[in-house]
Amino acid sequence: MAYKNYILVCGGTACESSKSEEIYKNLIAEAKALGVEDQVQVVLTGCFGFCEQGPIVKVLPEDSFYVQVKPEDAKEIIEEHVIKGREVKRLLYIKEERKPYEEVEDIQFYNKQLRIVLRNCGVIDPENINEYIARDGYKALEKVLFEMKPDDVIEEVKTAGLRGRGGAGFPTWMKWNFSKVAEGDVKYVVCNADEGDPGAYMDRSTLEGDPHSILEAMTICGYTIGAHQGYIYIRAEYPLAIHRLEVAMKQSREYGFLGKDILGSGFDFNIEIRLGAGAFVCGEETALLQSIEGHRGMPQPRPPFPAVKGLWGKPTVINNVETWANVPVIINKGGKWFSEIGTQDSHGTKVFALTGKIKNSGLVEVPMGTTLREIVYDIGGGIANGKRFKAVQTGGPSGGVITEENLDTPIDFGGLQRIGSMMGSGGMIVMDEDDCIVDVAKFYLNFTVDESCGKCAPCRIGGKKLMNLLEKITDGKGTEDDIAQIKKVALAMQKGSLCALGQTAPNPVLSSLRYFPEEYEAHIKEKRCPSGKCKKLIRYEINQDKCIGCTACARKCPVGAISGEVKHPHKINQEVCIKCGVCKQTCRFSAVEIK
Amino acid sequence: MPKLTRQELDxxxxxxxxxxxxxxxxxxxxxxxxxMGTQGISAGAKNVLNALSDEIEKAGLENVILTQTGLIVSDKAPVVEVFSPEKGLVVYGNVSVKDAQRIVKEHLLENKILEDKRIQVEE
Structure with missing residues (x-):
């Protein structure tokens, strides 16, 4: 008998951490217990992207979109939905009644998205090679091996106008061509999966949801440049992605998509995984190659570029996960098709990890040229808890802030650069009025200072210097000279650092200084933090008129700084107070105020 | 020798x-x-559903979605609704396994409404 229902359970890391694997197992067990295991197929897929509402369970053909499902809901889904045909209303994302034959009302989160990189995420079982094959998997490899010459492949990628998705946006075809024409009988293909920006998880989700697409793309590149060995460099802290990659590689070898004489073409290619320890600098290509070779991950001067002299001194193409994921689609649908998506300077789509103070945090893929306003408000649903929008940080610790006035800038490589930020790998952190911009800049700088490898002085010493200046300002000891000093140190870092980590480290400080000068001034001149974040610049006080003496705050205060009699206004002892803010959160009468 | 040939992959x-x-x-x-309301199930809706599923599969109809729903209010259970671009919404009542086979053959394949089984359902 044919299956009547298909249940897709999100198996991305986010949903898995809320027990989606248990949901998956329970669904199978319940279906068995109730005797309908031959009527329903349960599939563990990659990330659906709607992480805010996870774990996600989708039931077909009704297209019922269940959110925040718990393992114990499995029985009800099988009993009610599969056996009796009644949707489990309380778990539905859109609860409005609809006729079964009416189109499912579109979920706004997905409306403006276009999924090319994430085409298979949330659709197929990433641990089943057959499902990948059914979705045109390994078709591009077949086409390349039998119908295209290496130059044709480069021409197709050139027509597509694919640019590196790791951040810098270098034209992919040029990299491939450099390696192709470079002399040498041994060449390498490398996948950079060392994703490390705070809040970014695009690459992880792609690998978890569609690992075969990366293997296929790397093999295509190997054929194009004449390489027979590939490496995937991935951080050890992505265990699920590593596991799915290992399963995919095993299946791929069994089918003969990796190994000797692929599909009878005579072309040999193999891929190995190299685990990184999670140093941010290893995302920098020359440091990454050092790490693969077994050395300490430190950047090397460029040129020579890896495309000419890379791994063990051999020509090496190194691309980011998202870049690779685009390649099979470009080969299948043609470079022209791809080039018609997006803007003039950036073609295709971009995946963003939308996080921070946003209603619908999650993974979104949009055509290049989509505005930030569309991402934040239409897809992201706006700012959480009714607060006011302040800024978005793109490009992680190498990027900058984008403010309200630039919300309508189309997002592409050039557009973001013009407003002082950068595309970066795709982390997008939304800030609201409660975030202090100096504090945020300090957070990112702290990250890069921590992650600096220490090889070159401008990054090692400059970063620390900048950090000291920012700390001085948030401590209320800043002077007006400090701003000039920040700009001076930043310039030295940009000009003198060996790799992009140091060159871009001052960006968050410079861009916040450019868009929020008044906030820096408030800290320096008025010794005041407008958002009430910088502890040394604020005081918690109890409004004597509003306080009814309920003692709730006094009981919660971890250091016993609040005193007063029951039913009489209380007071905070400023000498003892550690400014943790618990009293403000506890008070039901808004009597605790930040001064 | 390759592990997998192009023909095998096809x-x-x-x-x-x-x-x-x-x-x-x-x-x-x-x-x-x-x-699939309680009255539907007790009147044999489950068998009708299985018959429809088998027949649709046998006929190789690729543009058809077969779904279940809760109660369709009617005293003529089991009830089957067919919604197609050609004929719009048509509701059948007192559907038996035999009728299910007819629905697939006549309505879905030949585009003819089974007038003798058609009922009106109040919204």
Whole structure:
């Protein structure tokens, strides 16, 4: 008998951490217990992207979109939905009644998205090679091996106008061509999966949801440049992605998509995984190659570029996960098709990890040229808890802030650069009025200072210097000279650092200084933090008129700084107070105020 | 010798596409819905559903989605609704397994409404 229902359970890391694997197992067990295991197929897929509402369970053909499902809901889904045909209303994302034959009302989160990189995420079982094959998997490899010459492949990628998705946006075809024409009988293909920006998880989700697409793309590149060995460099802290990659590689070898004489073409290619320890600098290509070779991950001067002299001194193409994921689609649908998506300077789509103070945090893929306003408000649903929008940080610790006035800038490589930020790998952190911009800049700088490898002085010493200046300002000891000093140190870092980590480290400080000068001034001149974040610049006080003496705050205060009699206004002892803010959160009468 | 030839890959792809297509609900225009309320089930809706599923599979109808729903209010259970672009919404009552086979043959394949089984359902 044919299956009547298909249940897709999100198996991305986010949903898995809320027990989606248990949901998956329970669904199978319940279906068995109730005797309908031959009527329903349960599939563990990659990330659906709607992480805010996870774990996600989708039931077909009704297209019922269940959110925040718990393992114990499995029985009800099988009993009610599969056996009796009644949707489990309380778990539905859109609860409005609809006729079964009416189109499912579109979920706004997905409306403006276009999924090319994430085409298979949330659709197929990433641990089943057959499902990948059914979705045109390994078709591009077949086409390349039998119908295209290496130059044709480069021409197709050139027509597509694919640019590196790791951040810098270098034209992919040029990299491939450099390696192709470079002399040498041994060449390498490398996948950079060392994703490390705070809040970014695009690459992880792609690998978890569609690992075969990366293997296929790397093999295509190997054929194009004449390489027979590939490496995937991935951080050890992505265990699920590593596991799915290992399963995919095993299946791929069994089918003969990796190994000797692929599909009878005579072309040999193999891929190995190299685990990184999670140093941010290893995302920098020359440091990454050092790490693969077994050395300490430190950047090397460029040129020579890896495309000419890379791994063990051999020509090496190194691309980011998202870049690779685009390649099979470009080969299948043609470079022209791809080039018609997006803007003039950036073609295709971009995946963003939308996080921070946003209603619908999650993974979104949009055509290049989509505005930030569309991402934040239409897809992201706006700012959480009714607060006011302040800024978005793109490009992680190498990027900058984008403010309200630039919300309508189309997002592409050039557009973001013009407003002082950068595309970066795709982390997008939304800030609201409660975030202090100096504090945020300090957070990112702290990250890069921590992650600096220490090889070159401008990054090692400059970063620390900048950090000291920012700390001085948030401590209320800043002077007006400090701003000039920040700009001076930043310039030295940009000009003198060996790799992009140091060159871009001052960006968050410079861009916040450019868009929020008044906030820096408030800290320096008025010794005041407008958002009430910088502890040394604020005081918690109890409004004597509003306080009814309920003692709730006094009981919660971890250091016993609040005193007063029951039913009489209380007071905070400023000498003892550690400014943790618990009293403000506890008070039901808004009597605790930040001064 | 390669592990897998192009011909073998073609075969695998054709087989797997067929399997995955069943999961895909995009581009399917005709919906067949079986009312699975308590009265529906007690009147044999489950058998009707199975018969419809088997017949649709046998006929190789790729643009049809078969779903269940809760109660369709009617005293003529089991109730089957067919929604197609050609004929719009048609509701059948007192559907038996035999009728289910007729629905697939006549309505879905030949585009003819089974007037003798048609009922009016109040909204």
């Amino acid at each position: 075969k695998i792809r054709a087989r797997e596409e067929e399997k995955l297509k069943k999961r895909d609900i995009h581009g399917k225009t005709t919906h067949v819905v079986v009312g």
